[in-house]
Amino acid sequence: MQKNYESRHIFIAISIVIAVASPIFLLFVPITIANNIHYTTETWFVFLSPAVYLVYGTGFFLLFVAGLLLAIFNIKKLPILLSTICVVLSIFVFYTASQHYEAISEKGIYYRPLFSENKYAYSWDDLTKVIHRMKPDRSASKYEFIFQDGNSITIGENGYFQDIKQQIFHELEERNIKIK
Structure with a gap:
């Protein structure tokens, strides 16, 4: 028996995974990225301000919205464009947040x-x-x-x-x- 998944089901699943995983990722992704970029052998510790976690959360939310748009509107031109914009904005948000330390x-x-x-x-x-x-x-x-x-x-x-x-x-x- 062959399973036939619609693409909208895949994007709903992706959005759900992002929504569930984001709070977990927010616990360790920001500080891990900051340590990988800004830590040196002379550094005692790299700190992040609480606002950075909010910025990372915004990036994860944009990824969630990108998947949700594709799932709800069944992969039409406008939702694809809006989802692409959300993904590009999330990349910009993640980059901006990673520069703070x-x-x-x-x-x-x-x-x-x-x-x-x-x-x-x-x-x-x-x-x-x-x-x-x-x-x-x-x-x-x-x-x-x-x-x-x-x-x-x-x-x-x-x-x-x-x-x-x-x-x-x-x-x-x-x-x-x-x-x-």
């Missing part, structure tokens, strides 16, 4: 803001002060690193930050920078 290394702090062409590289000597911010209920903690040129970067304290915290504090102590 915040890295702390033995030489300093490096980062590229989301949706920016500018890369910033600061040695530990360029740091003027560090401000530790904590919510009143002590549920979340962040460190703001302020540099001589007025730029700053805020990194949330998570398990990965805890792993390199002593190294960061050592660099700050060597330069007599107090955490406020």
Whole structure:
């Protein structure tokens, strides 16, 4: 007995797989990509801001919509065009998200803001002060690193930050920078 699948069933299946797999992929794909692109042997850790996960989610949503358009409208010219646009936009969104990073290394702090062409590289000597911010209920903690040129970067304290915290504090102590 031969099974006869319509193409719309295949695109519905693809859309469902993307919808189910996207939340799982969002857990490890962004940081894996950031580490593969931006990690060096001197890097202690590469961080991502929470907004990057939203951008990756948008890319996965565009892929879901591309498959759904083809499934609902049964592969006609306009849905093919719209699906192609969604796929191209998702590639652009994924590329844009992959360019963002915040890295702390033995030489300093490096980062590229989301949706920016500018890369910033600061040695530990360029740091003027560090401000530790904590919510009143002590549920979340962040460190703001302020540099001589007025730029700053805020990194949330998570398990990965805890792993390199002593190294960061050592660099700050060597330069007599107090955490406020």
